[in-house]
Amino acid sequence: MTVQSSISATEGPIPTRDIEQGKRNLDAYGFTVHEDLLTPDEVSQLRDRLCEQAELECEEGVATYRLAERVDGAIADRKLGKPPAGASIAWQGVLALVNKGRDFIDLAMHPVVHEYGRHILGGTPYYMAQSTGLVVRKGSGGQVMHIDHQPIPFQIPVPIYFHAMVALSDFEGDMGATQVVPGSHLSGRAPGIAINPETGKAETLETVDTVPAVCRAGSAIIFESRLWHFQGTATSDKTRLSILNGYCMHFIRAQDDYVASLHDDVYQELSEEERRMLGFEVVTEYTGRYYPRYAGDERSNTNARYPFIPELRRGGSKHARPFEGMGSNEH
Numbered sequence: 376m377t378v379q380s381s382i383s384a385t386e387g388p389i390p391t392r393d394i395e396q397g398k399r400n401l402d403a404y405g406f407t408v409h410e411d412l413l414t415p416d417e418v419s420q421l422r423d424r425l426c427e428q429a430e431l432e433c434e435e436g437v438a439t440y441r442l443a444e445r446v447d448g449a450i451a452d453r454k455l456g457k458p459p460a461g462a463s464i465a466w467q468g469v470l471a472l473v474n475k476g477r478d479f480i481d482l483a484m485h486p487v488v489h490e491y492g493r494h495i496l497g498g499t500p501y502y503m504a505q506s507t508g509l510v511v512r513k514g515s516g517g518q519v520m521h522i523d524h525q526p527i528p529f530q531i532p533v534p535i536y537f538h539a540m541v542a543l544s545d546f547e548g549d550m551g552a553t554q555v556v557p558g559s560h561l562s563g564r565a566p567g568i569a570i571n572p573e574t575g576k577a578e579t580l581e582t583v584d585t586v587p588a589v590c591r592a593g594s595a596i597i598f599e600s601r602l603w604h605f606q607g608t609a610t611s612d613k614t615r616l617s618i619l620n621g622y623c624m625h626f627i628r629a630q631d632d633y634v635a636s637l638h639d640d641v642y643q644e645l646s647e648e649e650r651r652m653l654g655f656e657v658v659t660e661y662t663g664r665y666y667p668r669y670a671g672d673e674r675s676n677t678n679a680r681y682p683f684i685p686e687l688r689r690g691g692s693k694h695a696r697p698f699e700g701m702g703s704n705e706h
């Protein structure tokens with residue numbers, strides 16, 4: 376069923392370098408485009424590093440990607456491993472960037488991002504929730520409209536999470552730029568999503584208009600977790616490159632971090648059910664991904680497995696460790 380939304384999209388705020396204006400934009404629209412967060416040199420250094428890492432994850436057979444194909448009208452499943460030779464990769468995610476180079480850690484700590492973060496989350500302590508490199512090419516099917524705290528089954532009056540989408544290429548409308556509904560953070564609800572029983576894929580129940588958050592390379596789209604948004608479809612020959620850094624309030628996790636602190640000998644003895652109860656289950660789109668700490672780490676999620684992937688440099692000595700039977704890590 377399609378529900379007519381009561382929200383009507385307006386144009387978003389004008390991109391700005393003024394942090395105080397950016398905060399007002401966040402209050403009024405749920406997002407802001409902060410121009411020139413990075414210098415051109417910083418952009419090219421991060422872009423080169425991200426592209427090198429993305430290419431080597433393909434070559435070493437540990438890439439997370441989607442091909443530019445549609446299956447029954449729906450976007451292709453996410454794959455894990457080595458893309459077939461000559462295949463056209465429409466989307467690639469480079470996960471857990473903080474394990475993959477100092478430049479990515481420095482970006483995660485960017486002081487301007489955190490000035491916005493303190494404003495959005497009202498001073499409540501928060502931590503990094505994800506740091507993902509995104510490569511979006513022609514044929515990429517985009518995402519379903521969502522908010523970033525979508526799984527919370529009730530309305531909340533404040534954001535508890537925010538994202539800094541740092542553009543390493545220009546973001547143009549037809550490059551799969553993030554589509555947003557300006558002002559939707561004040562709607563008091565999350566957009567409706569249903570699973571299509573024929574394709575098994577998520578579909579939106581909304582008919583609201585969206586606008587692309589267009590910006591120049593080096594800008595950051597800062598958005599809070601009540602904003603309705605999604606990755607747009609890409610029809611351009613230009614590649615969209617970005618780093619998506621997410622941060623969540625401190626309590627969006629368990630009191631005790633057993634996934635990190637469980638002793639190895641205790642872990643070895645546990646049943647799958649016990650591991651699940653101690654937090655090893657992952658909901659792949661949202662929380663709990665466990666990446667091996669070293670090649671050969673036996674600890675893993677109960678319902679998914681990720682390969683060990685260090686900082687990969689062309690001609691470098693560190694390598695990824697694929698595992699048997701890789702194909703998809705989504706269940």
Ligand SMILES: O=C(O)CCC(=O)C(=O)O
Nearest residue numbers: 509552553604605606607
């Ligand atoms: O890639 C984009 O434009 C948006 C990504 C996003 O919204 C998400 O991963 O939650």
Ligand SMILES: [Fe+2]
Nearest residue numbers: 521522523604
């Ligand atoms: Fe999102």
